[in-house]
Structures are given as C-alpha cells and as structure tokens.
Amino acid sequence: MSPGSSTTSATRTATTESEISTYKGLERALRADRLGTAGLLLSVLAASAPLMVVAGVMPTVFGAMGIVGQPLLYVILGVVLMLFSVGYAEMSRHVHNAGAFYAYIARGLGPTAGAGASFVALVAYSAMQVGIYGILGFELSGLCATYLHVTVAWWVPALAAAAIVAVLGWLKIDLNAKVLGALLVIECTLVVIFDVAAVAEPGREGLSLSAFNPDTLTGAGLGTALCFCIAAFVGFEQSPVYAEETSRPHVVVSRVMFLAVGYAAVFLALSAWALTVAAGPGTIAGQAAEQGPGLLFSLTESRLGATFTDVLHVLFVTGMFAALLSFHNVVARYAFAMGREGLLPAAFGRTNKSSGAPATGSVLQSALSVLVIVAFAVTDDLPAGDPTTPVLRLFTWMGNVGALGVILLMAAASFAVIAFFVRRGAAGAQAWRLVASALAGLALVAIAVYTVKDFDVLIGAGPGSALNWILPVVIGVTLVGGLVYGAVLRSARPEVHARIGLGNEAFQLERAAESAGPVGSAGSADPADGTQG
Template sequence: MIIAASAPLTVVAGGVTTSFAVTGSLGVPLGFLLIAVILTLFAVGYTAMGRFITNAGAFYAYVAQGLGRPLGVGGSLVALVSYNAMQVGIYGLFGFQISVFLEAKLGFASPWWVWVFLCIIVVAVLGVNRVDLSAKVLGVLVALEFIAVILFDIVSFTASPEGVSAAALNPNALFGPALGLILVFGVAAFMGFESGAIYGEEAKDPKRTVPRATYLAVAIIGLFYAFSAWAFSVGIGPSQIVQASQEAGPDLMFVFMTEQTSVIIADIMTILFITSLFAALQAFHNAVARYLYSLGREGVMPHAFSHTSKSGAPWAGSVAQTIIAIIIVAGFALTGDAFGAADAMFGELSFLYPVLTMFTWLTNTGAAGLVLLMALTAFAVIGFFRKRPGGLSAWTTVVAPFVAGVLLAGMFVMILGNFPLMLGQEEPDATTFVLPGMIIAAFVIGLAWAYVLRVKKPHLYSQIGHGTEPGAYGTELIGVVGVEETGAP
C-alpha cells in the first residue's frame, strides 16, 4: 500500500524528468537520498509513537495526543483535504494517459473523463472490500512497476552515450542554488510513505509490522528513486538530461525505450505507467476512507462514517470518497469540455487540460498539506513522550523528531514560496493562493470545530484522538449496534 501510493513508475517517468527540467540541476538523484534521510528521521519518532497508538486516523490521533485535541482536529481536516486532493488529482493524469494511448495505437479518440469515471467504479468496488484484496491487486501492479523500471535502468546503463558518468552523484550538484527546488519537487515522490499507520487496526501485529513497513518503504523508495534517477542521467547523458527533460517531459522514458529496445516494450511500459497511477489511486482512496472512519467513530465527523462492512472495510468512508471524486471530476470535465475552459486557457494545448489543471493543481496541493502534517506530527512526538517519560532514548523522543520537524516545516515554507513554479505559472494568479489556502482554511476550520465540540459535546471532545481506547465513543457502542457498524475494521 505504501509503495503503491508512491507510484514508482510514475515517479521515475514523470517526477524525475520534471525535477531535472525545473531545477536545471544534476543533483536530483542525491536529492532523493537527502529526502529519504529527512523522512527516516521523521520515522524514528513516528514509529515509536505508533507503538502506543493504533488508530486508522494516524496523523490525526498522533497530533491530538501530542499537541492537543484542537490541533489534532485541525490536522485531521488537512489530512482529508490533502489525501482527497492527491487521489482526485491523479485521476486527471490517469484519464489523459489512457485517452492519448488509445488514440495513438487504435485511432480511437475518447474524452479523458470517460476512463476516469470507469476507474472510479473499480476503485470503489475494491475500496469497500477487505484491505487484503486491494493489497493483492496492488502488490502485483507494484511488482510489475519495479520490473519495468529495473529494465529501464539496465537499458540506460547499456546505452550510456557519455559513459557511466557519476556527474549526477557529485555533492556539488545537490548543494547549490537549486537545493530548495530539488527538495520541493522530490518530496512529492514520497507522499504515501507515512500511510502504514493508517492500516494499523487491520494489521495482525501492528506494533511490529507498521514500523517495519515504514522503514522498509522509505529505504526502498529513496534508494530505488535515487538509483533510477542516476540511471536516467546516464542513459540520456549528463550533458543532455536537463534539456531532454525540458523538451519531452514524462514521455522521455518511453521515447528512450522505443529507440533503445522496441515499440512493444515501450508500449508495455506505458500500460504499466497507467496501472501505476491506478495503484496510487487505490492507495489514496483507502487512506481517505480510513480517516473518515476514524473521525466518524470519535464523533468529529458524522457517526455514519464509522460504519464498516462485514469484511471490516470502512465502506461509508469509501463511498464518501467516491462521491467526492465524482463531483470534482465532473466539475473539471464540464468546465473544460462543455464550457470551453480548456480551449480558452491552453489553446492548441487544450488536450493537456486535465494534466495542467486537475493533476497539477490538486497533487501539488495535497503534497503541501501532507508535508505540513508530517511537520506537526514530528513535534507531536516530542509532546507525547514529554507526558510519558521513560523507556525510550532522547534521540527517539526529542532529537530526531525535532530535527525532522524543523526540516519538514522549512520544506513546507519552500513549497509555498515556489508554488507558482510547481504549477508551471510564469506569473501568480488566483490558483497560486486559493490552492494552498485550502490547506490553511481546513486547518483553521478544524481548530474552530474542536472548540465548538469542547463547549457543546465535552464527552466527544474528551475522546478525540483516543478512538481505540477502552470507553471511547465508538467502542462503547459495539455491544448495542454491532462490530460491523462501529467496531475497528
């Protein structure tokens, strides 16, 4: 689930080329390693706190218990906005890729949104079933992604027009003027790595498997992305990779594979690129459903969201996320096609409308929100263990979380400062402020709602962030309503 959300093939094809193109630097491979180090520092306290808290709300519960209930509720709404933005935004690229691929291979022109709505149905069906069903489907897709990228890496080192150069591994390429941009564009590739704790209530041994999964995920993702980014620079040539990325974008990988191998192999990789997007869609859908479940169980959101199916999946949250996706996709489809916004905004490039708006706007917004959440969670670790001293080292409970929190907060500020660049804007416009403003607004609304609950529903307020503990709002009703409706999945 964690690696599926990070979508390895999508990152290597799209994220790596975008980073080279925008930063104009060869430091992208080392940038992935640096981000992996920062997130490993974050994971030290995050996983330690996870031994004491098992909650499908993860960030929400951690912040509530470490920094206070109001900040926890504020963080929960940021999580909902961020995960929904990531999930729905990816639909834009998914629909575009299928539409373009079918037209190129079969001459069949189709609206991008048709494939999105069909995909929403499949994601919804998997979302209301047991998490292990989703995991089996995504496990196969992720394995195929890794095979595809490894094949690309091998071909890149075989081609190496300028030799197997280590130019992209020179620290001077990273620690220069482009360092901030490299981190800003690279961190989005790791979004989803923190989601292991979300599945803690469904894991057989969460105290052991969640920390293991988190550390393994960040290590695998960091090393694999760094190695593949280096391979990319070797395959195209260090002197050409920036210009080639600027000219071809994500298609660079598939053009390269066509030239070096065959059209069939390139087409198979394109199909796997599409399935990579599907895997990420399913993973983020599951994350939203579990957040809604946790918030519904504790009364922060309507209690109906705490309902689970016979298989234990949070079906109410899954259905809610599906409805959200349908509404937003329909809005972009109507605005772009029926009302002509695509032609008005992009002219000859109107076919890129779902990528340049829906995908770019929403995924960057989601990444910004999740970086803010991780910063809050890092500081929450310090607050949590300050009230529960003993047993763990200062490195685990103070030093590593503090350093990670400061670095992540700095990264969030850099994201806000570079938001126009992330959206591909020459000059700021309304979206430059509205999109990150959604994150800030969600946080403020959450804070206000927490104070309302404290005054009007003190019993519910007292349970915020404690949904799995004895006597919590959801657990105390199990005997009356039944495990299928309010119990832990």
C-alpha cells in the same frame, strides 16, 4: 455516537473478540489480521506510483528546474524521512488508530490540534487522490488514440476508473492489497530492467557519477525540486492508517515504514541516476525540457525495443490506478476514524458488514471524485488530447495542494512525538528518537516554506496569478476551521473532544463509564496520557 449496545451486538462481539477491540459490534471496527508485512508494504508503496515518478516527476525536475543532482536529492530526503520515521514508528507502537497523523497529533499536542489535523489529512489525501484521475484519464485517452485510433475525452476513462475504484474500495483490504501488489511488482520490475539497460548501454558520457556531486544541487530551482521530490515519497507515512487491520501492529507498522522509506530512497535515486547515465549528465536537462514524460520512453525504446516500451506505457497507467486505489483506501479510513470519534457523523464510523471496509467514507470519496472530475470536464473547452485541463490543472493543482498538506502534517507529527513522550515522562529513555524527530520536523518545516514560496512554479502559474495563494490557502482555511471546530467541541461536547485520537480505546472508556454508573465519565480521560488497548 450512541453509547448503547443491543443484546445482538453484544453476542456478535463475544464471538469476534479476537478480531476487534470494541464492544460496539463488528460494524464499528476495521477487521484485524487482514494485512501482514508484505501486504501492508505493497499497499503503501503503491501510493507513490514509482513509474509515474520516474516518467513524470524526474523529467520535470531535470528539465524545468535544471537540477542534475536529483539522485542525490532522493538520498538526502531519504535520510530526512528516516529521521522522521524514527519517532513516528515508535509512536505507532503506542497508538493504533486508522486516524494516524491526526491521532498522533491529538495524543501529543492535544485533541484540538488533532481536530485541525484530521480535516487537513482528509482534504490533503483526498486532493492527491482526485488529482490523479486527471493524468490517468489523459494517458488512457492517449493510449486509445495511439493503439485503437479512437478519440476519447479524458474524463470518460477517468469516470470509468472512479467506478472501478469505488467497487474495489468496498471490498476487503487484503483483496485490495493483492491488486496493488501485483501492479506494483510488475511496474517496479520494468523500471529496474530499464535501469540495468541504461548502465549496460550508457550514453556518450559513460557511467558518470557526477549526479551525486553536491555541486549539482545549486540553482534557483532547488527549493521547487525539494517539493517535487518529497512528494515522490508520499505513501510510506500511511502505514499506521492500517494498524488496526494488521496482524501485529506494534511490529508490522514500524517495520513497513522503514522498509518503505529505504526502498523508495534507493529505487528513486538509482532510477534518477540511470536516466542521467542513459541521456548523459551534461545533456539530460535539455532533453528532459524538450521531451518531458517522453524522455523515459525514448530512452527505453532505443535500448529495449518498441514492444517493451508499449508495455511500459500500459504499466504507466496501471501504476497510476494503483496509486488511486491506495489513496482512496487511506481517505476512507481517515473518514472512518473521524466518524468513530465524533468528528464526522456517526455513519462514517461504521464498516461494511461483509468486508470490514469503511463503507461510508469510501462512498464519500467516490462521490467527491466524480463531482470534481465532472466539474473540470464541464469547464474543459479544449480539444481532445490537450493536457491543459486534466494534467496542468486537475492533476497539478490538486497534487500540490495535497503534498503541502502532507508535508505540514509530517512536520506537526514530528513535534507531537516529542510532546507525547515528554508528557509521559519518557523523554530520557526516548532521547535519541526525540532528537531525530526534532531534526526531521525542522527540515520538513523548511520544505513547507519552500513549497509555499515556490507555489507559482509548482502549479505552472505566472507570478501574479491568484492561484498562487488561493490553492495554499485551502490547506490554511481547512486547518483553522478544524481548530475552531475542535475548540467548539471542547466547550460544547467535552466527552467527544476528550476521545479525539483514542480510536477503539474510546469504546473501552465508555464501557468503563457505563459500568461505574453516573459518576464515571468517558470525557475525563486525557488522550495524551492513555496507551492503546
């Protein structure tokens, strides 16, 4: 990244100083004051695709794993993630960086660790985003067959969705937030209507609370169920990614994290319980195993009619689209942060002049999505309507690789929070937050171990399948590669290594170095000791 600046960029910066905290020019910064609490909350909640979880994840946990106590599982995981958010939110008050996870890890565990985390985050969120195109394309293909009587291969609507996401990813984040918000509010409203209908008209076993009994969590499928259920929360941790685009990042980001975790835990627990009430705790496992995602729609149709169920089918698809757009925005911002700090080519560290969106990162993710969709389409020799390639392979493989990466990042971030405040001499003042982070970190490590151990169940492969180790190794190889790259930067380009995790603050160090002359050096600062300017 060139340290020089032209007279034009200096003039432009002077007029926009209230918006950005860099002297590099408007194209090197995300636009500030674009998101408030509501916009940010809707953006991160959209990533969790609530209806996709209720219709897809919940029947899988009930049926394939036989865990009737799924509602209690969401409560337990909500507590774990609240503990995680305590330290993570406090960190967000000190570090405002679109790199989020990797920036926090760099500031706590060092720039080399941050380099490794940056590539894991890029791969993990990219995999989760691309995987959703598979199930979205399959569902849209099914809707075309059902309502239009037209046979369409799954990859056709998947590519169309990728094109729309590419356009929206190029536009202003506040416009994206409005699209995500509208889809999310409608989606959640319909699920709540079903929840109320289920309670008003319970199944044969009545309003049973047995799903909250700890005894219902026993069984060989518990570890796998933990992996599925924690993936349903993914999205809340993305709040710091948008810190530079919020009005008051030191307040808004932490507030949104707690609101997102609390809302997700309550919403998921009540919706899972409503399913048990509607189907009956004693029979829901069998019904879920037989009907799969159709369970929600059959229970809805018997209570709320065919029209409501048809609308729910459509919202099932739009909810997945909202998740696609949310993950796309996150990947683009990680790429932007990495380009700004020298971990990726400098072109990634520039934004669209008109919208302030991270243009190059957005284009990269769109191109990658199209390539992956085409690759899976070319290898799909099954008839239209067969879910094997789009759902059981593309969606399942990519989704679980991404979930494993995010779980590991959350665990590492928990320990990075502890190291950050200890190194700053604030361990005493932050003691209770550090204890919460330690407990969350240990719990997340345990969940990561279960994820790797049960990967054959998660992806539906046999015990002897090579995919059981090839897919998790993707994250391992990415981490090792990132760590090696960070070590190389430390010796070959120490000035780049030193600013990993600093974000816009790195520009301030460069400006100070230029003002001081040849004696000053931007590479002399310790990222772990700085505070965000």
